[in-house]
Amino acid sequence: xxxxxxxxxxxxxxxxxxxxxxxxxxxxxxxxxxxxxxxxxxxxxxxxxxxxxxxxxxxxxxxxxxxxxxxxxxxxxxxxxxxxxxxxxxxxxxxxxxxxxxxxxxxxxxxx
Numbered sequence: 208x209x210x211x212x213x214x215x216x217x218x219x220x221x222x223x224x225x226x227x228x229x230x231x232x233x234x235x236x237x238x239x240x241x242x243x244x245x246x247x248x249x250x251x252x253x254x255x256x257x258x259x260x261x262x263x264x265x266x267x268x269x270x271x272x273x274x275x276x277x278x279x280x281x282x283x284x285x286x287x288x289x290x291x292x293x294x295x296x297x298x299x300x301x302x303x304x305x306x307x308x309x310x311x312x313x314x315x316x317x318x319x
Contacts, residue, residue: 233295
């Protein structure tokens with residue numbers, strides 16, 4: 208009948224306008240009223256630095272050592288894991304990334 212029920216809605220951060228799918232960013236339910244991404248919840252308008260790349264915008268999550276990583280960067284690195292797959296955080300096992308790989312340029316953006 209053409210009806211489609213998509214429960215994986217795109218949510219927008221009321222602090223920085225970040226747009227993410229609920230499941231991709233780890234938002235199991237949309238709260239009534241204001242929703243803030245993890246960055247805006249913890250540092251407001253501050254600019255985090257991804258431990259894996261030089262880009263300062265995008266969807267960030269905290270690591271177990273209270274640093275910041277893009278969720279996509281973390282998901283592309285095989286040694287890195289996520290502590291909770293429902294909430295897609297924290298970024299874990301960063302120390303398992305071989306030291307030699309930290310010096311390489313990214314295949315996708317060609318930056319270190």
